[in-house]
Amino acid sequence: MAVPRAKELINEPSCEHKQKDKAACRKAPEPGSSSGGCAFDGATIALVPIADAAHLVHGPIACWGNAWGSRNSLSSGPSLYRTAFTTDLSENDIVMGGEEKLFRAILEIAGRYSPKALFVYLTCVPASTGEDIESVCKKASRETGLPVIPVMAPGFVGSKVLGTRVAGDTLLKHVIGTREPKETTPFDIALIGEYNVSGELWDILPVFTELGIRVLSKITGDGRFEEVATAHRAKLSVLICSNALINLAGGLEERYGIPFVEGSFFGLKETNGLLLRIVERLGDAALIEKTRAFTQAMTRKTLQTLEPIRKRLLGKRAVLYTGGVKSWSVISALKDLGMEVIATSTRKSTEQDIAKAKELLGDQGILLTRASGEELLELVRTRGADMLIAGGRNQYAALKSRIPFLDINQERMRGYTGYKGLIRLAKDVDRALANPVWRLVLEPAPWEAAVPGELAAEV
Amino acid sequence: MDTGKTNAPLGIKDHVELFQEERYQKSFEAKRAASEMPCEEDVLKVSEWTKTKEYKEKNFAREAAVINPAKACQPLGAVLCSLGFEGTLPFVHGSQGCVAYFRTYFARHFKEPIAAVSSSMTEDAAVFGGLSNMIEGLGNAYALYKPKMIAVSTTCMAEVIGDDLNAFIKNAKEQGAIPEDLPVPFAHTPSFVGSHLTGYDNILKGILQALSEARAKGSPNGKVNIIPGFDTYPANIREVKRMLKAFGIEATILADTSDVVDSPNTGDYHLYPAGTPLEEALDAQNASATLALQRYSTLKTLEWVSQNWAQQKTLALRPIGVKGTDAFMEAISEITGKPIPEELEKERGRLLDAMTDSSAWIHGKRFAIYGDPDLVLGLTSFLMELGAEPAHLLCTNGDKEFTKEAEEMLSSNPFGASGKVYTGKDLWHLRSLLFTEPVDFFIGNAHGKYLQRDTGTPLVRIGFPIFDRHHLHRYPILGYQGALNVLTMVVNTVLDELDRKTDVPGKTDISFDLIR
Ligand code: SF4
Ligand code: SF4
Numbered sequence: 024m025a026v027p028r029a030k031e032l033i034n035e036p037s038c039e040h041k042q043k044d045k046a047a048c049r050k051a052p053e054p055g056s057s058s059g060g061c062a063f064d065g066a067t068i069a070l071v072p073i074a075d076a077a078h079l080v081h082g083p084i085a086c087w088g089n090a091w092g093s094r095n096s097l098s099s100g101p102s103l104y105r106t107a108f109t110t111d112l113s114e115n116d117i118v119m120g121g122e123e124k125l126f127r128a129i130l131e132i133a134g135r136y137s138p139k140a141l142f143v144y145l146t147c148v149p150a151s152t153g154e155d156i157e158s159v160c161k162k163a164s165r166e167t168g169l170p171v172i173p174v175m176a177p178g179f180v181g182s183k184v185l186g187t188r189v190a191g192d193t194l195l196k197h198v199i200g201t202r203e204p205k206e207t208t209p210f211d212i213a214l215i216g217e218y219n220v221s222g223e224l225w226d227i228l229p230v231f232t233e234l235g236i237r238v239l240s241k242i243t244g245d246g247r248f249e250e251v252a253t254a255h256r257a258k259l260s261v262l263i264c265s266n267a268l269i270n271l272a273g274g275l276e277e278r279y280g281i282p283f284v285e286g287s288f289f290g291l292k293e294t295n296g297l298l299l300r301i302v303e304r305l306g307d308a309a310l311i312e313k314t315r316a317f318t319q320a321m322t323r324k325t326l327q328t329l330e331p332i333r334k335r336l337l338g339k340r341a342v343l344y345t346g347g348v349k350s351w352s353v354i355s356a357l358k359d360l361g362m363e364v365i366a367t368s369t370r371k372s373t374e375q376d377i378a379k380a381k382e383l384l385g386d387q388g389i390l391l392t393r394a395s396g397e398e399l400l401e402l403v404r405t406r407g408a409d410m411l412i413a414g415g416r417n418q419y420a421a422l423k424s425r426i427p428f429l430d431i432n433q434e435r436m437r438g439y440t441g442y443k444g445l446i447r448l449a450k451d452v453d454r455a456l457a458n459p460v461w462r463l464v465l466e467p468a469p470w471e472a473a474v475p476g477e478l479a480a481e482v
Numbered sequence: 483m484d485t486g487k488t489n490a491p492l493g494i495k496d497h498v499e500l501f502q503e504e505r506y507q508k509s510f511e512a513k514r515a516a517s518e519m520p521c522e523e524d525v526l527k528v529s530e531w532t533k534t535k536e537y538k539e540k541n542f543a544r545e546a547a548v549i550n551p552a553k554a555c556q557p558l559g560a561v562l563c564s565l566g567f568e569g570t571l572p573f574v575h576g577s578q579g580c581v582a583y584f585r586t587y588f589a590r591h592f593k594e595p596i597a598a599v600s601s602s603m604t605e606d607a608a609v610f611g612g613l614s615n616m617i618e619g620l621g622n623a624y625a626l627y628k629p630k631m632i633a634v635s636t637t638c639m640a641e642v643i644g645d646d647l648n649a650f651i652k653n654a655k656e657q658g659a660i661p662e663d664l665p666v667p668f669a670h671t672p673s674f675v676g677s678h679l680t681g682y683d684n685i686l687k688g689i690l691q692a693l694s695e696a697r698a699k700g701s702p703n704g705k706v707n708i709i710p711g712f713d714t715y716p717a718n719i720r721e722v723k724r725m726l727k728a729f730g731i732e733a734t735i736l737a738d739t740s741d742v743v744d745s746p747n748t749g750d751y752h753l754y755p756a757g758t759p760l761e762e763a764l765d766a767q768n769a770s771a772t773l774a775l776q777r778y779s780t781l782k783t784l785e786w787v788s789q790n791w792a793q794q795k796t797l798a799l800r801p802i803g804v805k806g807t808d809a810f811m812e813a814i815s816e817i818t819g820k821p822i823p824e825e826l827e828k829e830r831g832r833l834l835d836a837m838t839d840s841s842a843w844i845h846g847k848r849f850a851i852y853g854d855p856d857l858v859l860g861l862t863s864f865l866m867e868l869g870a871e872p873a874h875l876l877c878t879n880g881d882k883e884f885t886k887e888a889e890e891m892l893s894s895n896p897f898g899a900s901g902k903v904y905t906g907k908d909l910w911h912l913r914s915l916l917f918t919e920p921v922d923f924f925i926g927n928a929h930g931k932y933l934q935r936d937t938g939t940p941l942v943r944i945g946f947p948i949f950d951r952h953h954l955h956r957y958p959i960l961g962y963q964g965a966l967n968v969l970t971m972v973v974n975t976v977l978d979e980l981d982r983k984t985d986v987p988g989k990t991d992i993s994f995d996l997i998r
Contacts (some may be wrong), residue, residue: 052578054618056622057599060579060582061580085636089555089583106550109549112674114672114675117642126546130546172904178577178578178579179607356853362970416589420595423745423750
């Protein structure tokens with residue numbers, strides 16, 4: 024049975040050039056402390072956005088029952104990915120083995136929905152009873168003629184990041200290279216790690232179109248199976264805001280000689296920088312020239328649009344608690360808005376990320392390795408920050424503590440990347456800070472404020 | 483694309499409006515044409531076919547795949563119950579991911595921070611058992627979060643491995659990971675049997691058992707115990723407390739989640755904002771009676787209470803709708819010997835008055851409902867009081883008992899004659915039913931919005947989870963006041979739908995009336 028052991032995965036060759044960064048994905052969660060999602064969760068985040076595939080979770084009812092439909096990855100076409108399929112293993116299935124049931128479930132779904140492919144996710148229970156879902160998938164694939172792809176990331180192998188990494192490996196192993204594009208262009212790229220949360224991708228794609236760059240494969244936001252499968256024909260892959268998928272980018276390089284660039288679309292500086300790095304790697308002089316002019320014009324224009332909001336945001340201080348590449352790229356975006364970030368987290372961050380974060384934060388900045396909800400709130404208070412920018416997990420505790428809050432993680436409601444995204448970010452930060460509710464909430468009730476006797480005097 | 487060549491500011495729209503625009507719609511279409519996607523016509527044909535009787539039969543013959551499940555798992559129920567006790571940290575023994583899901587699930591429904599931890603079992607634990615995770619986990623949790631009680635439940639994985647909670651907890655105490663006198667009640671909560679209701683029941687029984695073992699039975703305290711069951715409406719618990727106060731009765735709520743999952747904004751975040759005081763819970767065995775407000779999430783607990791606490795009465799009621807609430811009032815009055823308070827009688831009168839005002843709009847309307855068993859039964863009974871006709875009662879986690887009770891209820895009521903009961907079915911089955919045997923409205927949780935979109939049937943959101951509308955859980959659906967809220971939601975959904983169907987000027991607006 025080939026459930027990847029965490030250690031093996033991290034020792035994959037493509038991980039090697041980031042030797043120092045291994046710690047980020049190896050760290051086991053600490054028992055008894057409040058921890059994040061499991062590897063299965065990470066795998067679904069990375070793969071479920073493939074919209075024309077069916078995603079079947081092999082396990083007890085609620086691994087998927089508790090999670091389905093809760094991601095904001097959008098599709099411009101098929102919506103099959105939003106339908107939740109699970110084998111709902113019962114006690115009997117577990118005792119007798121659920122492989123047969125899984126097989127029948129695959130056939131039922133294949134027969135009824137004609138998906139482009141089926142992804143089958145392994146969860147803890149069938150993994151610990153040692154079910155061989157890889158064989159089941161093979162057999163079902165033969166039977167149905169469809170790609171049936173096992174995703175071997177049961178929750179217990181580790182964290183969300185690790186699961187995302189497994190997802191990347193799964194694509195390399197089973198998907199990429201299995202289809203050929205109808206045509207290719209000299210400027211074909213694969214976008215890796217952009218899940219189209221709240222339609223962010225749709226702010227980025229027009230930029231590429233404008234420049235004459237074709238996104239051959241979107242991995243996986245608004246993704247289509249066949250498109251993902253042609254990624255091996257890309258001229259360049261672009262790894263966006265993700266350490267977890269470095270394996271995938273590295274694998275494309277090793278197997279198909281596709282170079283990759285890393286970067287982020289958060290903020291002006293990063294967006295411009297990434298675009299330029301992309302065209303430089305594509306190596307066409309005219310394209311580079313065009314991109315230079317474009318980024319300059321867009322910068323001017325964005326700053327101009329931002330001007331009135333920037334005045335209000337100038338000098339506002341935020342605590343940022345997110346992870347990976349975003350731990351510094353969002354700082355860069357906030358700086359574009361004239362804001363100051365007084366602390367950021369280094370969860371899931373690589374040495375490189377941490378170095379960049381340090382540089383952007385300045386001497387006074389605080390690097391948080393891991394902070395509980397209370398510690399974060401405490402930090403906001405003692406350092407006199409104006410707001411907390413973090414993930415949904417900290418949202419309600421922040422609001423309880425009367426701290427303006429913005430969601431920057433998976434659950435964000437609007438897209439914040441690219442030029443337009445930056446303006447949206449500015450507007451949302453501005454709104455979060457200027458919301459009139461805060462005045463009401465922060466003022467004491469009238470009878471609390473009044474010194475006894477004063478009330479009467481006023482009448 | 484804005485190329486930056488003009489000087490106009492960048493127009494910013496978010497995805498909600500952006501993609502309604504013509505150019506995006508066109509580009510989506512072009513994409514469909516270019517790829518090997520089936521054409522619009524074929525898609526339509528298939529989607530039409532999924533509305534047929536023939537498809538329904540195929541759909542109901544499905545046995546291996548569950549599509550869009552409408553139930554949650556045991557430890558999720560256990561977590562909610564545990565949260566309802568003072569200073570109690572829900573601790574789930576198993577891999578970390580399950581608990582991360584529970585926390586998000588509750589946080590999104592209640593819009594509150596939710597505390598729960600896991601023992602974060604890993605691959606090694608899967609092979610060698612979870613003892614060391616448990617000991618380390620309990621130790622860490624105690625040191626980090628300083629609870630007064632830790633309530634331990636399990637995920638499927640721990641159950642498959644067969645970890646022995648009792649022995650593990652003892653072990654943790656012996657090794658000094660947690661103090662000897664810290665109450666650590668536990669329950670085995672495998673999700674491959676039962677649902678969140680079973681988990682609620684199991685841990686509540688575990689907690690009551692542990693607490694009453696900690697103290698000998700004393701003299702009667704004259705109170706009544708109320709067990710809300712797996713109730714995701716904090717306002718329900720408050721409503722029941724208010725009713726009992728009107729009676730002048732002291733009650734102990736086991737477990738009181740109301741101020742935990744709906745706490746005031748005071749500027750401070752508390753890990754344990756409220757909950758049933760442990761002192762009160764310890765004294766619960768001395769009450770004169772124990773009433774549960776749900777039957778199917780309290781079966782084992784009630785049985786245990788009636789066997790061990792020797793009280794005047796233990797029973798499950800369902801104070802939803804007029805009859806349901808009446809029965810609750812009578813039971814309280816009988817147990818305590820106190821008369822029905824005038825205040826509540828007036829409330830009942832106002833409810834009846836409202837029902838006479840609106841029932842004409844509801845009378846004869848066919849409806850479907852899905853959700854937890856007690857909710858389905860209670861609401862169906864209330865809607866029949868208004869003359870509505872249940873068509874499909876779907877309860878993924880309903881058992882044989884439930885089917886029997888539901889069928890009896892339907893057959894004994896002239897409005898229930900055409901109603902059918904479905905257990906073990908999912909929302910994809912319900913989708914078929916709504917196509918082949920349409921109804922005027924249906925009741926369900928947030929996932930129902932996709933059924934509303936596909937079938938055009940208006941949805942009344944009652945249940946759990948509700949992620950996509952705000953604050954519904956802050957209004958009770960229990961008691962007379964709750965019935966009034968349900969009535970308001972239902973009648974206004976019917977009227978909204980009527981407006982929607984009659985709002986085309988010059989075509990259908992003959993009945994677009996101001997007065998309804
Ligand atoms: S493994 Fe079991 S406990 Fe965990 S989420 Fe899945 S069903 Fe629930
Ligand atoms: S940790 Fe395992 S059992 Fe729990 S949700 Fe993740 S995959 Fe499912």
